[in-house]
Amino acid sequence: MKHLCARLLVTAVVASMLAMVGCVYNNTDLVLNENVCVNLEEIQTTGTFSTFAVADQFKERLENKLKENGKKLSDVKSIHMTSGTFKSMAVKPHDWRVTADIDIARQDTPGGEYEDGPASFVHFVNKSLKSLSGAPTDAQLDAAGVELVNDALAALVAGEDPRLVLIVNNETVTPTPSESDPMEFKILACVKFQIVVDAGNKGGGKK
Numbered sequence: 001m002k003h004l005c006a007r008l009l010v011t012a013v014v015a016s017m018l019a020m021v022g023c024v025y026n027n028t029d030l031v032l033n034e035n036v037c038v039n040l041e042e043i044q045t046t047g048t049f050s051t052f053a054v055a056d057q058f059k060e061r062l063e064n065k066l067k068e069n070g071k072k073l074s075d076v077k078s079i080h081m082t083s084g085t086f087k088s089m090a091v092k093p094h095d096w097r098v099t100a101d102i103d104i105a106r107q108d109t110p111g112g113e114y115e116d117g118p119a120s121f122v123h124f125v126n127k128s129l130k131s132l133s134g135a136p137t138d139a140q141l142d143a144a145g146v147e148l149v150n151d152a153l154a155a156l157v158a159g160e161d162p163r164l165v166l167i168v169n170n171e172t173v174t175p176t177p178s179e180s181d182p183m184e185f186k187i188l189a190c191v192k193f194q195i196v197v198d199a200g201n202k203g204g205g206k207k
Helices: 058-068 143-157
Strands: 029-044 049-055 076-092 097-106 116-128 164-174 183-198
Touching (some): 029 049, 029 164, 058 143, 058 183, 097 143, 116 143, 116 164, 143 164, 164 183
Antiparallel strands (some): 029 183, 076 183, 097 116, 097 164
């Protein structure tokens, strides 16, 4: 599955900006927030495993958010990632503590070569999966992974359709899962991003 908060080798300069959709900062800029989420679902009988999940809804989410606000792609002045969150939806049959690395890569063609990455995204050290239940937990992110996401978002505004892959490399699980005591969990992982658009362009620009 995926991993959860603990120490991070490199802390990215990522502000955890809560989604205040449609907050106007000044007379010319409209700030919109959106997120793309994927489910990490696993049943494992060993503590060492690798898996992945694909986030492929960035283009759809951006287009819908702009349409909701009467804007077009050409109205976008900037776009960047603001945070990454993890939330346990189910952990069975008891709690598990995991140590894992999560990398991120850009792979626009399913099964194809990576356009960018993999890059280090987040680390979890001896993290309780059940501690991630409740409100989504903001994770400290590695600068390399955040830069990769921001490059993909820039490509999105340029008209491309980037897909991001979360690659989970789990090192250990405590207690160790087995055939008689399998580890089962579902975690919702989300990338939150912010779009700044020209609020003065009432009709939107040309595509």
